[in-house]
Amino acid sequence: MKNEAFHRLLTEGVRVTYRKDGEEKRDIVKLIDFGNPEDNDFLACFLQDRNLLFTTKTSD
Template sequence: MVNVMPDLNENSIENFAIDLLKSQGWDYAFGPDIAPDGVRPERKSFEDVILESRLKKALKIINPNIPESAIDDAVKQVKNLNFPELISNNEAFHRMLTEGVRVSYQKNGEERGDYVWLVDFENPENNDFLVVNQFTVIENNVNKRPILFFS
């Protein structure tokens, strides 16, 4: 008897990954729906790769004792990673994920330093897990579409 492997193509792999993540409790969004011109836009332009309002909402849940101004600063730092080499951007973002984003703010009239955590490793239910397919990014007039996009 011959084992026949089902057709493997980009669409079947994409759907498998989406279904797998959804079964793990992730939310799902179809990229064109949340695009700037979509039915539920979550981006201001096709250049945006971060779903900013979703990120801010999650950071407030993960970091309840951090003032909104410091949350805004952390989001700004994440969005403004702009090293000339991709590897440097990846390393800096990895540090933010694992070590937190360093912020400062005023508390009781004094400058205070703290960290904004991008991921709650101790309480995963506080995180906003989203898988998005067909997420179009336009950079330098070039359309790019990662197979899956995670938030």
């Protein structure tokens, strides 16, 4: 996913379809509550490609 698309999801929300009382409904889910920032919880993570740790390198 490109940064622009990810930014749009964060700022505009995600369109979802779900069933309620046997009826299909559509809505937009906001991922961040900009109106009440204290209600948001964030977790920062560092991801590393595990395959890089076990790569064998040979000289030419």
